[in-house]
Amino acid sequence: MRPLVADIDLDALRHNYQLACRCAPQSRSVAVIKADAYGHGALACAQALEEHAPAFAVACIEEALALRQGGITQPIILLEGIFSADELSLVDTHGFWIAVHTQWQVDTLLAATPRQPIPVWLKVDSGMHRLGFDIDEAAAIWGQLSAAPSVATLHLMSHFATADAHDNHYFSQQMAQLETLARELEAPLCLANSPATLAWPIAHGDWNRPGVMLYGSDPLEVANEITQQLQPVMTLRSEIIALRELEKGEPVGYSGRWRAPRRSLIAVVACGYGDGYDRHAVDGTPVLVNGQRCAIAGKVSMDMLTVDVTDVPGAAIGSEVILWGKASNGEILSVDEVARCCDTISYTLLTGVLPRAPRRYHGRSD
The missing domain is CATH 3.20.20.10 (Alanine racemase)
Incomplete structure (x- = not known):
């Protein structure tokens, strides 16, 4: 799946x-x-x-x-x-x-x-x-x-x-x-x-x-001391589905907006604007791969987006990708930070996640 x-x-x-x-x-x-x-x-x-x-x-x-x-x-x-x-x-x-x-x-x-x-x-x-x-x-x-x-x-x-x-x-x-x-x-x-x-x-x-x-x-x-106590409820989670090695200067994605500043390793992630991820995300929008911060490289597509994982040791097909929320190692990427990179607010990102991204609930017991 x-x-x-x-x-x-x-x-x-x-x-x-x-x-x-x-x-x-x-x-x-x-x-x-x-x-x-x-x-x-x-x-x-x-x-x-x-x-x-x-x-x-x-x-x-x-x-x-x-x-x-x-x-x-x-x-x-x-x-x-x-x-x-x-x-x-x-x-x-x-x-x-x-x-x-x-x-x-x-x-x-x-x-x-x-x-x-x-x-x-x-x-x-x-x-x-x-x-x-x-x-x-x-x-x-x-x-x-x-x-x-x-x-x-x-x-x-x-x-x-x-x-x-x-x-x-x-x-x-x-x-x-x-x-x-x-x-x-x-x-x-x-x-x-x-x-x-x-x-x-x-x-x-x-x-x-x-x-x-x-x-x-x-x-x-x-932010104040109280807002710093808020905990993310939604974690939008995916995986790397492909890896590409690029030489310096090679482009990624539609219109070739991003070009490799060096020899780079690019990860393809199963998530796109067809899932509700904002197409306006700029190059450099943060994501977590294996709990480590890295950045979107290139325009978001309907079903995929691309991330520069050159500096992420162990990045491989199947590696965990957090678009926002909490990674398995406890690292948190705020939906508010992602929203700022999309020139929008968290409300639009959260309400925009489409049914194609199934909700999986946990923590039901008090």
Whole structure:
């Protein structure tokens, strides 16, 4: 079988979730597992966390239904709410919680007669300028929802645009608006995403929403002592399938972008953009071969990529190749470092790993 596999370390997932909880011991932490748990497999990750997380969060009702069908019984929050009025019956049937961020969602909820009142998170736009009610209209919406028999618990939520940045100016502006509104409404808060969970205790509310940090990625521009404790959950692992000796000056791959600066040994690795590895990886993007750092040489192809292993003793057909994650010798290559070499972020790499790279789970026991 083709040697490419995405190893998923569920013990590392639990470690990272517990780290999020330790960051904010007075808060409850929703485990965000949208986008198939950032490419890690939503049901498997939910099952690994179901004894720890009081609730899960997803983007849409399809993701929530898949978890219910897999046996997950915890509350599941629809972070973008419903997309059509007829979804509200499914929300009622399955006990989902919903965000509301636009007037038609509010109107639908106010007109509904669910079997049980529905927990609601009112989303306000404090500066992200994406989803949510304007700050100055939030109080009126809050009053409507508070009085509605179709609504159970009510929380105030928002999303930070720059919590990952070292410069906290814009974050502080958003936070000040939200603190003022929360005092006015006496509202419980859900504000903190992964970077705010890790770096901004002022944003820790009744609930936090750790996402990418659960999977071992550091979302901060500047790492801190806490982010250094994150453990990689996905290891994208393959093997060398061929070796080529090149003379100085000979090219490798499409367009001959990379040319050997000396007599070189080039390894062909079973992984390419057809598996989700980013085609924009530049020459020099790091990989681990037998636990030793080396570099991509040449453009990534659909099914293969090429690596300069001239300085890797013992490199041979079948040698272990780590595209990101943890090697057998314990060496770690951060997905964040690989993402920077692709001019992107870890989110796109993790969610972009395609089904052709099978997920292999381990560490199921606590």
